[in-house]
Amino acid sequence: MKVIGMRGQLRDDILREIRSRNDIVEVISEYVLLKQTGKNYKALCPFHTERTPSFVVSPERQLFHCFGCGASGDVFAFIMKLENMSFPEAARLLAERAGIDLPGDGASGPRREGDIKALILEANEAAADYFNWALLQTRQGATALDYLRGRGIDEDDIVRFKLGYAPPGWDSLYKALTRKGLSPEILEAAGLIIKRKESRGFYDRFRNRVMFTIFDLHGRVVGFGGRVLDDSQPKYLNSPETAVFSKGSSLYGISVARDEIRASGRAVIVEGYTDVIAAHRAGVRTAVASLGTALTQNQARLLARYAKEVVLAYDADFAGEAATIRGMDLLSAAGLQVKVAVFPGGKDPDEVIRSEGRDAFVSMLDGARPLVEYKLDLALKDIDLSTLQGRVAAAARAAAVVAGIQNAVERLEYSRVMAARLNVPEEAFIEEVRKLGRTGPAPRVPSKDKFGQNRNTTGNTHVEGVSHLRQGVPAKVIKAERGLLRLMLEEPDVYIAVRRELGEVVFSCDEHRTIAAAIMDEARNSERGGVTGSVDAASVISRLADDTLRAVATGAFIEDIPVSPEGRKEILSDYIKVLKEHLMRERIRRMEGELKALEASGDTAKFQELLVEWQELRSKLDREFASFGGFM
Structure with a gap:
């Protein structure tokens, strides 16, 4: 059986090993600033912009769930969504992280998207090596080396940032990489070469340029930026959008700055490649840059995973541009504290460091002003x-x-x-x-029920992540069903006890019924493997067929049951009462419809018989549930 394929082709033992050796808290904390709250961890969601953390990670369940946007799942789902990867790609990444060797899947036929990405990354890595060699080992590269040294860039900088030079020949890179066995199609997909329009063949995208290698978070080469050494245009040229590179989602220097940003809680954003290099050389190892454009929402979210504060270090002209101000607002909207350090005399950070020294640069950063004050000064200018x-x-x-x-x-x-x-x-x-x-009424602050779940003052309870569930099912019933699913994870036999009380139909929501069946299937599977007791939530999630079901299940599983084990019997009893009352009311509602039909048809005998049954059921409902308000 294949080890790597689509989700359904993964062997359970391989999947479990990868998951068990990649603790979800450890993995997510490499991307997001997590804060422990009770049993779980919370953070600002990396998938949407928010100011109040609604992203929850459960180490016990090995699941994450955002109560704001609904993103949810296990460690595989997190990597797939955040890194924009297919399942096989995410599995490979996590396997490599855990030191698990995975044999190839032996797939034949057309290459899948994951294979194309891997080949593009391979081509980019080979191109970075070639550019670096051309800078340090060729006569033509001497001019580029002189340019870099004139900017104060030394050998350590060249190694750390893998700087290079693209020779002036029209097909120097093309010839070098095809000799290594890389196909022209992959080089074109990587944005390294361009197909000629008027004749056959290809030519290099980058020629006679100093090359700045762009890495992703994991240190993989995803693209390049090239600066001309003469007066030709454009002065700077970036890689085009590819399967592995998006300019609006990338930050230059992020791979070397990430750990320092996370440790300090602060990022410094500068304008250009040489500004980043100069800042790192001066000891400010938290510096990154956008790639020749104003900051985007994706870049703001990327920084918000690691930093609490951002200092923008720009020259006065760039800092005052409308697009730059919009970028600052995006950072603020992402939940970051934004400060602005504007350098006088039109100088950029690189020039400040070279002319005034490291201490002056650091002092300007420390004296950065809050965004509001900067915007006020700009408005009054x-x-x-x-x-x-x-x-x-x-x-x-x-x-x-x-x-x-x-x-x-x-x-x-x-x-x-x-x-x-x-x-x-x-x-x-x-x-x-x-x-x-004045854009609208202030939002209500929800009160809490006795299980710590949100309830607003109108009595219409909003249940997070279940807006897609069956319409017409009362919120308290949905909560009871979700609570029952959580209890079933801890003790699957609970379901058997509930069915003895309620009969075959326990869940009114189809999604909940499907999830319950998956829990019981996983429990039986675990018993066959000699494991009894609680069920692994992530394994249940992997049994579910679509994203909607997985989101509903994760939202239910990740919530705590805030009582002692002894108190769970009382909670289970309340859940059963809520579900039993709902089933009884549904039966009464159906009988009332039947009574109307019998009355219209003139069938008096059947009408009287059903009426007596309806009255008895109605009396039973009043006796058993008159004083029971559920847990709303």
Whole structure:
């Protein structure tokens, strides 16, 4: 049987070994800043922008779930979603991480996407080696080497960042890599060569350029940036979008800066390649750069996995551009504390370090100002505050900035400070901020039921991650069914006891019924393997056929049962009562429909017979559940 294939072709023993040797908390903590809260860990979700952590990781279940966007699953699902990988690619990555050797799958026929990516990465690695060799070992590379040394870049920098040189020949790289057995199709897919339009053959994308190698988080070569050594255009040229490279999702220097960023909680964003290299040489090992564009949402989320604070270190012109300001706002929206260090005289970090030294650069970073203050200064720039018209215009601009502050206390304090600074009435400035920030009613703060689950004040309970479940099923029934699934994980025999009480139909939601069957299948499978007791949640998830089922199951499994084992009998009893009451009400509702039909048909005898049965069931419902309010 194949070891690597699609999910359904994985041998269970191989899958279990990979999963067991990749603890989900350890793996996710390599990407996200996790904070322990009770049994679980929480973080800002890496899959959507949020300010309040709703991303939960359960070491006990070996699962993750976001109660904001619904992303969920096991360690394989996390890697697949975050790294944009297929299941075989994620399995390979995790196997390599755990030191597990996987034989090839022997697949034939057309190459799968994962194979193409692997070949592109191989081509990129070979290209990086070639460019590095051309820089250090060829006569033509001497000019590029002189350029780098003129920027203060030394041998250590060249090695750490794998710098290189693309020779001026039209097909130097093409010839070198095809001689190594790499196909033109893969080189073209990697963005290293371009097909000629007017004739047969290919030519190199990068020629006569200093080459900056772009690595991903794992240190794999995903692309390149090239700077010309003459006056030709464009001055900088990046790799095109490929199967392994997206400019808007990559950060130059992230592979060497990641661990330092995580340790310090701070990232420094600079504008260009040489700024990153200069900052690292000066000891600021948390520096990264976007790739010639304003910051994107994906880059902001990437930084938010590791940092709490970001300092933007730009020259004044670039820092003041509208696109740059939007990038700063994206960082703030991703939950990061944003500060801005603007360098005077049009200097960039590289120039500051070379002209004024490391200490001056570090001092400027330490003196970075909060984003709000920087935006306020920018808004008031070139306004004459000595005139009434100037102060009114300044107040309007400043109010627009202050209205964007999320924290109410901070917003009020900045309102007072700016009113005094602009010499305008405080009440009027605060009212202007309120008008600009009035986008809708404040969200309600949900109360909690006795199981610690959210309940709003209207009585319409919102159950996270179950909006796709069967319409018309009361929220308390959905909660009871989810709770029962959690108890079944701990003790599968619970299901047998519940069926004795309720009969064959226990779950009203089809999804829950399918998940329960998967739990029981996994329990039977474990018993055959000599394992009894609780069931492995991740193994149950792997049995489910689609993403919707896996999301529902993960959302149910990851929640704690906040009681002692002894108290679980009481909880189970409550769950059974809720489900029993619901089944009884459903039976009564169906009988009422039948009564209407019998009355319309004139079948008096059957109508009277069913009416007596309905009255008895109605009386039983009132007797057994009149004082039971469930757990809402």
